[in-house]
Amino acid sequence: MEFHDYYQTLGVDRNASADEIKKAFRRLARKYHPDISKAPDAEARMKEVNEAYAVLSEPEKRAAYDHLGQNYQAGQDFRPPPDWGEGFEFSTHGFSPGEEAEFSDFFSQLFGGPGGFRRHGERHFRAPGTDVRAEVMLDLEDSFTGATRQLSLQLPQADAQGRVRWTTRNLNVKIPQGVHEGQIIRLAGQGAPGMGGGPPGDLLLEVRIKPHARLRTEGRDLRMTLPLAPWEAALGAMVEVDLPGGRIKVRIPEGAQSGRQLRVRGKGIPGAPPGDLLLDLQVVLPPADTPTARQLYEAMARDLAFDPRP
Template sequence: MEYKDYYAVLGVPRDASAEDIKKAFRRLARKYHPDVSKEKDAEQRMREVNEAYAVLSDPEKRAAYDQLGRGYRPGQEFHPPPGWDAGFEFSGHGFSPHEAAGFSEFFAELFGGLGGRGFQTRGDAGQDHHARIYLDIEDSFTGATRSISLRAPRLDEHGRLVLDTRTLNVKIPKGVSEGQVIRLAGQGAPGTGGGRAGDLLLEVRFNPHPRFRPAGRDLHLRLPVTPWEAALGGIVSVDLPSGPVKVRIPPGTDSGRILRVRGRGIPSQPPGDLLLEVRVVLPPADTPQARALYEQMARELAFNPRNGD
């Protein structure tokens, strides 16, 4: 996926005001609108201009884009890093994945679905806000209280983009799973005419973990075993955030086999499963004794894994 420099598309500097961006858009729209333009690539250029304006005219998307795009050049290979949008507080307006599909892959990857997920307007009640937070998997096993800092972009009196930061102490319930939403009542936009404030919806994502990979309520883990544990079977201990669990290795277990331990995944209601991918690890033949044992097996077992199916 190629990085797109929306400022370059509109021909404005990165510190351009909202009014500067609007003027640039109108100028380019008059030049490239397919109904009036004689440029041969007018339709494509107009799509690019519309896309750039959709981001830079929106303080929330612009702030996220500014943080994400530092150091990249137009056309450079680009993949958004995990958690790029963490800490940004978005209001309810935005693009659904279907609407974002009308723009480039770059736009759809970044902004498809940022807005319009679970936001409501209830009479004169304030609008619900949304933010994505990243937690450690261990928080799901124990529950926790975390201090979460959120940045809400807005335009100042000069049309310049500024970020307001607030910090909230958030109670993380035990058993929270990825994609689950934690609702903080009254922490969204203020209401009007005496209406209640909106809510803040925190969508949970997990930080990358060196051992565990969550999939819904299930938890995936690679399980290294010795050749004799795989061949003869046995009981091994697997360390989880909730403590060790004993797992039975069936005799004749091949590398790559998946062992399911029911109820030992994310401790939600109902709990998920623990899925263990077996990896048979060979001891090194780095001593005379170890080498002699391998040579003995080679002579006596007469085993050839390349025979048969």
């Protein structure tokens, strides 16, 4: 089933007032009414105009149509959600059942038959608020300690005529310890407000971690390059590593080579379970820029039976 863009049918903007919608309907009715127009498709066009006006002229239907169809375009494949009939009520008037029976399947699915809006006389339109997605930027240190952030959210809100307006809401959000890149934090009831007394939606916060000077995040794991002196790599050593949660000591095994990776379990981002610390070892040679350094390198070249290219 194709999505019907009723605003496009009437040739009005989505923020059009009720008066602008009425004027557009009258203009098109004069153009396509079968008793007046000689166009071969006049009857079909008039049915489309009537259908669009039946929805957009009633604040309840218009608000419901905007609520569901805000992400669709004309002609796009459309299927209403399985639970579309739940939580929505609207009053009916304007067109007779016989006239509404001539409307499209799209109209019937949403407003007419089983699975569409329920008819309850003059009861008001009621709909739950939509979920709102936003990103929150954090320092890596915040994953270890938790944080509080103030967010400014742009939320859609329908007025009495069903027109969507954007309002700004400031919200203080407590970020728990242990969050990681890409994690979704759901704050119940902090999304867009419901309509007609419907419950509000949720706020879905997607965590983004700012780049760190030394550490990279892989889920809850932390990864970094650990430089080693040649004697630390050859003889083994205990080296200190600075992490957001504090300084730790890591044992380097004898004979470590550049490119080897060490895993230190439980030293990544806190959680249940916590992540690991992944260390990519890199042996760094001291420069031979002093007489003493040159003598040491010459001694190694002379005394060590070592061929890096066997």
